[in-house]
Amino acid sequence: MSGTLSLNLRIWRQASPDGPGAYGSYRLEQISRDLSLLEALDVLNEQLIGAGERPVTFEHDCREGICGSCGFLVNGQAHGPQRATTVCQLYLRQFKDGDTLVLDPWRAKAFPLIQDLAVDRASLDSLIGAGGYCSVNTGNAPEANGTLIGKDQAASAFDTATCIGCGACVASCRNASASLFVAAKLAHLAQLPQGQPERSHRARAMQAEMEQQGFGSCSNNLECEAVCPKQISADWISWMHREGRRQSS
Amino acid sequence: MSPRSSGLPDSRIPAGPVADAWRRTRDGLPLISPLRKRQLQVLVVGSGLAGASVAATLAEQGYRVKLVTFHDSPRRAHSVAAQGGINAAKNYANDGDSIERLFADTLKGGDFRAREAGCHRLAEISGGIIDQCVAQGVPFAREYGGTLANRNFGGSLVSRTFYARGQTGQQLLYGAYQALMRQVAAGQVELLTRRDMLELVTVDGVARGIVCRHLITGALETHTAHAVLLASGGYSNVYYLSTNALKSNASAIWAAHRQGALFANPCFTQIHPTSIPSGDAFQSKLTLMSESLRNDGRVWLPVQRDDPRTAAAIPEAERDYFLERQYPAYGNMVPRDVASRRARELCNGGQGVGPGGRSVYLDFNDAIADHGRATIAARYGNLFEMYERITGDDPMAGPMRIYPAPHYTMGGLWVDYHLMSSIPGLFVLGEANFSEHGANRLGASALMQGLADGYFIAPATVTAWLAGNPTPEIAPDHPACREAEARAQGRLHGLLAVGGSQPVDGFHRELGHLMIEYCGISRCAEGLQTGLKQVALLEARFHQEVRVPGEATGPNGELEKALRVADFFSLAQLMLRDALAREESCGAHFREEHQTPEGEALRDDGSFAHIAAWQYQPGSGEPTQPAPAAEPVRHSEPLQFTVMQPSTRNYR
Numbered sequence: 001m002s003g004t005l006s007l008n009l010r011i012w013r014q015a016s017p018d019g020p021g022a023y024g025s026y027r028l029e030q031i032s033r034d035l036s037l038l039e040a041l042d043v044l045n046e047q048l049i050g051a052g053e054r055p056v057t058f059e060h061d062c063r064e065g066i067c068g069s070c071g072f073l074v075n076g077q078a079h080g081p082q083r084a085t086t087v088c089q090l091y092l093r094q095f096k097d098g099d100t101l102v103l104d105p106w107r108a109k110a111f112p113l114i115q116d117l118a119v120d121r122a123s124l125d126s127l128i129g130a131g132g133y134c135s136v137n138t139g140n141a142p143e144a145n146g147t148l149i150g151k152d153q154a155a156s157a158f159d160t161a162t163c164i165g166c167g168a169c170v171a172s173c174r175n176a177s178a179s180l181f182v183a184a185k186l187a188h189l190a191q192l193p194q195g196q197p198e199r200s201h202r203a204r205a206m207q208a209e210m211e212q213q214g215f216g217s218c219s220n221n222l223e224c225e226a227v228c229p230k231q232i233s234a235d236w237i238s239w240m241h242r243e244g245r246r247q248s249s
Numbered sequence: 250m251s252p253r254s255s256g257l258p259d260s261r262i263p264a265g266p267v268a269d270a271w272r273r274t275r276d277g278l279p280l281i282s283p284l285r286k287r288q289l290q291v292l293v294v295g296s297g298l299a300g301a302s303v304a305a306t307l308a309e310q311g312y313r314v315k316l317v318t319f320h321d322s323p324r325r326a327h328s329v330a331a332q333g334g335i336n337a338a339k340n341y342a343n344d345g346d347s348i349e350r351l352f353a354d355t356l357k358g359g360d361f362r363a364r365e366a367g368c369h370r371l372a373e374i375s376g377g378i379i380d381q382c383v384a385q386g387v388p389f390a391r392e393y394g395g396t397l398a399n400r401n402f403g404g405s406l407v408s409r410t411f412y413a414r415g416q417t418g419q420q421l422l423y424g425a426y427q428a429l430m431r432q433v434a435a436g437q438v439e440l441l442t443r444r445d446m447l448e449l450v451t452v453d454g455v456a457r458g459i460v461c462r463h464l465i466t467g468a469l470e471t472h473t474a475h476a477v478l479l480a481s482g483g484y485s486n487v488y489y490l491s492t493n494a495l496k497s498n499a500s501a502i503w504a505a506h507r508q509g510a511l512f513a514n515p516c517f518t519q520i521h522p523t524s525i526p527s528g529d530a531f532q533s534k535l536t537l538m539s540e541s542l543r544n545d546g547r548v549w550l551p552v553q554r555d556d557p558r559t560a561a562a563i564p565e566a567e568r569d570y571f572l573e574r575q576y577p578a579y580g581n582m583v584p585r586d587v588a589s590r591r592a593r594e595l596c597n598g599g600q601g602v603g604p605g606g607r608s609v610y611l612d613f614n615d616a617i618a619d620h621g622r623a624t625i626a627a628r629y630g631n632l633f634e635m636y637e638r639i640t641g642d643d644p645m646a647g648p649m650r651i652y653p654a655p656h657y658t659m660g661g662l663w664v665d666y667h668l669m670s671s672i673p674g675l676f677v678l679g680e681a682n683f684s685e686h687g688a689n690r691l692g693a694s695a696l697m698q699g700l701a702d703g704y705f706i707a708p709a710t711v712t713a714w715l716a717g718n719p720t721p722e723i724a725p726d727h728p729a730c731r732e733a734e735a736r737a738q739g740r741l742h743g744l745l746a747v748g749g750s751q752p753v754d755g756f757h758r759e760l761g762h763l764m765i766e767y768c769g770i771s772r773c774a775e776g777l778q779t780g781l782k783q784v785a786l787l788e789a790r791f792h793q794e795v796r797v798p799g800e801a802t803g804p805n806g807e808l809e810k811a812l813r814v815a816d817f818f819s820l821a822q823l824m825l826r827d828a829l830a831r832e833e834s835c836g837a838h839f840r841e842e843h844q845t846p847e848g849e850a851l852r853d854d855g856s857f858a859h860i861a862a863w864q865y866q867p868g869s870g871e872p873t874q875p876a877p878a879a880e881p882v883r884h885s886e887p888l889q890f891t892v893m894q895p896s897t898r899n900y901r
Contacts, residue, residue, distance in 0.1 A: 016803070032529040036639075039531050042754065049752045049798055049807065057804055059321065062494040064536045065635065066419055067325045082638075089638045114465060115804050122442065125322050129434035133427035134386045138306040138704045141377070141384035145341065148395025158388040158413055161420060165324050194386045 068164030078168035108176035130209035169224035175216030286311035292474035296323030299679025300480030301425035302703030308437035331418025332539035334410035359687020360836035456675035483658035483680035489761020513683035516828035521656030522588035535654035545616035554599035589653035612648035667710035688836025749794035
């Protein structure tokens with residue numbers, strides 16, 4: 001599936017958080033279909049630098065879909081049109097010659113804009129700090145095989161622990177809710193025996209912090225599940241609400 | 250007695266039998282009262298497995314900790330991308346594993362170029378790491394009965410690798426990250442994200458702080474501390490295309506090196522045999538396919554050169570399963586360097602497949618027939634999806650194409666048994682130091698080492714150092730801080746002032762081509778000398794022709810890249826020098842002049858059973874104008890073997 005294509009890009013350009021922003025229009029001629037979208041932005045940036053213009057700022061690092069750094073909207077969809085895929089793993093063969101791609105940053109109150117397509121997601125760290133852990137100091141651990149955990153149970157815990165903290169769920173939610181992010185962490189730890197001692201406290205503290213950080217509430221739109229690059233199920237949000245009732249009863 | 254050599258600090262390797270050395274050492278280390286710990290400030294650079302685990306652990310003990318990372322969140326550190334697993338000598342598989350066996354495998358895997366006592370300590374600590382991670386809630390793979398599952402990994406005859414699907418590094422990192430965030434929320438750790446360390450502050454030769462650049466405001470900040478811990482990862486990005494994340498860099502360790510920290514075995518770099526091959530010039534990275542795939546995948550090439558047929562059209566009899574043919578005992582499981590070298594040879598000989606003939610097949614057809622699609626999907630599902638996303642091909646339908654890629658750097662800052670560098674008060678952890686993997690690292694041992702350093706070794710040895718060195722913290726306006734800030738300013742402004750026309754990436758790509766050609770899978774004196782000349786020329790051109798747009802204030806990704814690439818130029822030259830000086834083949838360092846008639850590595854224990862530790866010599870010019878810098882000085886630390894005598898690796 002090699003070959004080339006040309007793309008029109010409309011990219012949100014904003015030099016500073018409080019400065020004005022506008023779309024910039026760019027065209028990439030005859031670039032390889034085997035490039036990722038981020039590599040296409042690398043090509044664009046080399047052209048911009050050559051022309052004496054400011055290159056486009058976007059977050060990225062591992063470029064293999066695991067670090068969670070990258071993320072912006074491609075034609076309104078978080079991480080673009082391909083299912084279960086971060087934007088760094090989105091290859092140009094997904095697009096047609098002459099397509100126009102509109103790139104926007106995550107937009108959420110809890111994710112203040114830094115520059116262009118980059119936003120500040122430190123609020124997600126605060127959610128983890130509020131209770132997304134097992135309080136076990138180094139050196140306190142019992143023998144690992146002392147606790148038996150069923151294969152399926154461990155696999156289900158893994159399915160929720162796989163969240164990469166990219167923020168796509170928040171960006172695609174009309175309320176900018178972090179419910180899927182929080183539910184995933186609560187579910188990861190609540191499904192394991194190690195997570196039981198702090199289970200109630202964790203659920204209360206993380207949900208309170210979500211409000212504190214300016215994230216909205218869930219209104220069951222399920223867009224979060226659709227865009228999640230790790231395919232975490234939104235059923236866990238319903239589970240989280242039941243978990244809340246379990247705690248208060 | 251510790252082996253010593255002139256010009257090197259005492260390596261502080263404990264006297265007496267190796268087997269019990271760490272326990273004896275630890276039991277003898279001085280302690281600090283909880284009250285006193287609260288007054289001591291420790292600075293950690295890096296938030297990967299080593300950095301996050303040591304910061305969390307020291308904070309739990311009561312120290313005031315600052316953690317500096319260039320990422321927006323500690324959870325992004327590149328440990329997150331480690332796929333395969335983590336070794337531990339638990340012997341859960343009851344297949345004869347033991348601490349002694351893991352120790353022996355580590356030393357032998359490193360081709361007898363690591364310290365015996367350090368390797369043994371790793372094996373001893375390995376079990377406790379698994380216990381700690383399980384207690385944190387790391388969702389390791391399990392058996393139906395509920396016990397932890399293990400798998401076999403390249404270079405080993407036992408199953409001792411713990412894993413969480415193909416995302417073991419991610420899950421271990423999140424365990425450490427969550428422990429860290431708990432301490433951040435408790436106020437014990439001050440988290441300083443989006444900062445690049447540019448300089449080390451030393452006072453009277455002792456590490457006392459760092460200068461870093463805030464990547465959003467561009468401001469230079471100085472942070473002082475009673476001890477500085479670098480856990481900033483490896484330097485495979487010197488090759489431009491590697492399995493590392495794009496921002497992984499050597500700037501923190503290189504800043505320390507410029508201030509006198511010795512750099513050990515820089516030429517020991519590991520090339521991973523199973524990565525997705527390169528294609529377009531703008532390809533930005535080589536994505537690793539975990540070598541656990543070699544458990545079930547069979548590596549082959551067409552017997553016929555330049556065979557135009559598709560894989561499916563080539564009958565069994567015309568396929569060369571070359572690793573199985575050449576190494577009947579280990580087959581596809583031979584160590585990484587052996588697998589990489591054989592693949593390169595055959596591709597150079599014209600048998601390679603894919604664009605430019607630079608790849609080999611990794612075939613799951615037989616495994617699917619033996620175990621069924623469902624089993625293979627359960628084992629490798631996420632890796633297969635990743636492969637398909639990048640290449641557009643489905644590994645269930647036809648073989649993957651793979652090729653070796655720079656992956657891990659065994660070399661790094663020299664440290665003693667306490668993980669302290671040659672600069673007192675400066676500790677180095679994880680991939681950033683040179684320790685324990687010798688000339689080649691076993692698969693699934695990087696995660697083990699990072700967490701051993703962070704959870705268990707450094708917390709004990711840093712405490713011991715602080716107990717013996719009750720120096721007060723220095724103020725951020727101390728003359729030494731001012732000097733370090735001035736050095737950082739000089740480099741920033743030097744790069745911005747070049748005003749050339751070429752973007753940074755082009756220089757980095759060229760550097761990568763030179764390094765993979767002359768200092769990659771296979772090396773020779775002539776090539777290394779050519780490499781040295783060409784890298785120096787390229788470096789000079791970089792400092793005349795690079796264009797770094799924008800200013801020192803505000804976000805400036807190009808300036809970040811330029812600073813990193815400037816450091817890679819200097820490091821690349823040290824790697825070439827080290828590879829030239831090491832006139833033997835050992836582990837991942839293969840010198841063409843030193844091989845057996847069968848083409849296997851020929852080690853020279855008489856002349857090279859030592860660690861090479863390089864001392865930086867300030868050049869006549871500023872680092873921004875690297876006019877011929879004075880030649881670095883090579884020191885050597887002899888290696889002593891008491892338990893195992895160096896043997897020749899034989900995987901045939």
